Amino acid sequence: MKTLLFFLALIPLGFAYVKLESAIDPIKMLYTFTGVGGICLLLLSLLPSTCRRLCGLNLLRYRKTIGLLSFIYLLLHVSVFVALDSEFDIANIVQNSLKKPFIYVGFIAFSIVFFMALTSATKKLFARFATYHKAVYLALALALLHSFWAQKVAGVFEHSVILVGIFLLGERVWAWRKRSL
Amino acid sequence: MKKLNPKDITPESLFEARRHFIKLGAGALVSSTAVSQLLAKMPEKTLTYKPDANPLKLTLNTEEQAINYVNFYEFSTDKEKPVKLSKDMKTSPWSVGFFGEIAKEQMIDVEDIIAKFPLEERIYRFRCVEGWSMVVPWIGFPLYKLLDYLQPNANAKYVKFTTRHDPSIFPDQNRGIFSAIKYPYVEGLRMDEARHPLTFIAVGMYGKRLLPQNGAPIRLVVPWKYGFKSIKSLDLIECVTQEPLNTWQAENPKEYGFYANVNPEVDHPRWTQAKERVLGKLGKQATLPFNGYAKEVAHLYKDIDLRKFF
Numbered sequence: 136m137k138t139l140l141f142f143l144a145l146i147p148l149g150f151a152y153v154k155l156e157s158a159i160d161p162i163k164m165l166y167t168f169t170g171v172g173g174i175c176l177l178l179l180s181l182l183p184s185t186c187r188r189l190c191g192l193n194l195l196r197y198r199k200t201i202g203l204l205s206f207i208y209l210l211l212h213v214s215v216f217v218a219l220d221s222e223f224d225i226a227n228i229v230q231n232s233l234k235k236p237f238i239y240v241g242f243i244a245f246s247i248v249f250f251m252a253l254t255s256a257t258k259k260l261f262a263r264f265a266t267y268h269k270a271v272y273l274a275l276a277l278a279l280l281h282s283f284w285a286q287k288v289a290g291v292f293e294h295s296v297i298l299v300g301i302f303l304l305g306e307r308v309w310a311w312r313k314r315s316l
Numbered sequence: 317m318k319k320l321n322p323k324d325i326t327p328e329s330l331f332e333a334r335r336h337f338i339k340l341g342a343g344a345l346v347s348s349t350a351v352s353q354l355l356a357k358m359p360e361k362t363l364t365y366k367p368d369a370n371p372l373k374l375t376l377n378t379e380e381q382a383i384n385y386v387n388f389y390e391f392s393t394d395k396e397k398p399v400k401l402s403k404d405m406k407t408s409p410w411s412v413g414f415f416g417e418i419a420k421e422q423m424i425d426v427e428d429i430i431a432k433f434p435l436e437e438r439i440y441r442f443r444c445v446e447g448w449s450m451v452v453p454w455i456g457f458p459l460y461k462l463l464d465y466l467q468p469n470a471n472a473k474y475v476k477f478t479t480r481h482d483p484s485i486f487p488d489q490n491r492g493i494f495s496a497i498k499y500p501y502v503e504g505l506r507m508d509e510a511r512h513p514l515t516f517i518a519v520g521m522y523g524k525r526l527l528p529q530n531g532a533p534i535r536l537v538v539p540w541k542y543g544f545k546s547i548k549s550l551d552l553i554e555c556v557t558q559e560p561l562n563t564w565q566a567e568n569p570k571e572y573g574f575y576a577n578v579n580p581e582v583d584h585p586r587w588t589q590a591k592e593r594v595l596g597k598l599g600k601q602a603t604l605p606f607n608g609y610a611k612e613v614a615h616l617y618k619d620i621d622l623r624k625f626f
Contacts, residue, residue, distance in 0.1 A: 155598075159381045159384060159385040159395075159595050159596060160385060160395070160448050160593060160595055161593075161596075161597075161598045162593050162598065162600075163448065163593065219598065219600075220600070222599075222600060227588075227590075231583070231588060232588060235583075235585065235586055235587070236585075236586075237585075237586035237587065238586075238587075284586055286393065287387075287393075287445070287446060287564075288389075288393065288496050288497060288567070290393045290394075290496065
């Protein structure tokens with residue numbers, strides 16, 4: 136089942152690869168495919184625990200796979216930025232790009248997901264760092280802000296994922312307050 | 317391998333004409349209404365114009381790219397959706413209003429405008445503020461010829477341009493507070509910018525009339541400024557005293573100014589403007605000051621700070 140999930144999630148990447156040849160603005164297309172995929176998977180990775188609380192359905196065993204898939208998409212997204220968009224001009228990235236909120240907000244979000252992927256590698260690491268995985272909420276908020284800023288003006292997709300994000304985070308706050316009362 | 321002789325290649329116009337002829341034949345078998353519908357869609361007669369010798373040896377983007385990748389928010393913020401959404405846009409008859417500080421306010425139909433001014437081709441670089449660029453062969457006439465005809469008076473310091481506001485054509489103008497930006501779309505030029513010989517009114521590209529998604533039937537092209545200055549589907553051209561508040565400056569004054577000159581030194585707050593993605597290519601190229609037209613236009617701005625007046 137997890138393998139199936141894995142291949143399902145990678146289908147859009149294969150599609151992007153096929154379309155690359157004929158793409159009018161290839162870098163932009165790769166940004167969109169990897170960015171949209173990464174955000175959707177990040178949102179999906181928060182769904183299992185919501186599902187368990189709201190309808191008793193336990194999908195927690197898929198959470199790590201979905202999270203890792205999101206990491207793969209975001210890693211590719213960052214690679215597009217470093218390799219294709221900036222052409223490996225690391226000095227310029229550090230001096231100029233990282234000063235821009237749009238870029239560093241995205242970069243912090245990616246760093247958090249990167250840290251989570253690393254500390255999911257073994258059971259031992261996970262046991263030690265699991266508490267810090269709450270930082271995914273910050274990563275999601277920053278990633279949504281980054282996507283909101285990615286267009287000249289935010290469109291339907293950007294607004295929709297923000298609404299979904301607010302729902303997922305809001306439900307958690309609500310559940311947490313109920314528990315602490 | 318046998319070499320292809322250029323004279324053996326079917327010209328695009330003949331090729332297209334043949335396709336239409338075949339479609340007509342097929343249509344005739346179906347019904348006469350089908351024929352009349354197809355006739356209505358026959359490409360308009362080719363434009364007569366003086367070709368551009370392309371002294372800068374610019375490499376043209378394909379027509380395919382230029383007609384399928386557009387920013388036309390009145391249809392959609394998507395780059396490709398306007399192609400489908402604009403298919404039924406009626407661009408004829410279409411009158412443009414000329415008002416403000418000119419000798420005689422009037423409305424003129426686009427066909428009459430075309431008849432008034434000899435058409436020429438201009439192969440221009442086009443650089444979008446979003447970081448992509450292309451090279452397009454426009455067909456039209458320099459704006460100064462139109463201004464000479466309109467005779468602006470001494471109070472005319474700026475030219476204001478407005479895209480048509482017609483929700484029956486443009487779906488996003490129907491969405492009220494949910495629209496992507498505020499309409500109608502407005503742009504402006506200082507009078508000396510408007511009178512510059514590079515500033516161009518286009519009615520066609522790639523040898524044919526403009527398609528709706530590219531701003532039919534008549535649009536502005538200012539090659540040394542970011543693409544959003546090159547306003548589409550013109551409804552009004554006014555000579556005014558005050559600097560017009562252009563749409564993108566009104567939307568976000570921190571990010572977009574009145575001048576919008578292409579400038580690799582002045583970044584957009586969210587992304588760099590040093591390089592650009594040429595449509596159809598995976599690599600990038602350096603963006604040139606004033607989009608490569610510095611020799612012609614830099615003198616217009618010698619007295620202003622381009623970082624402040626971006």
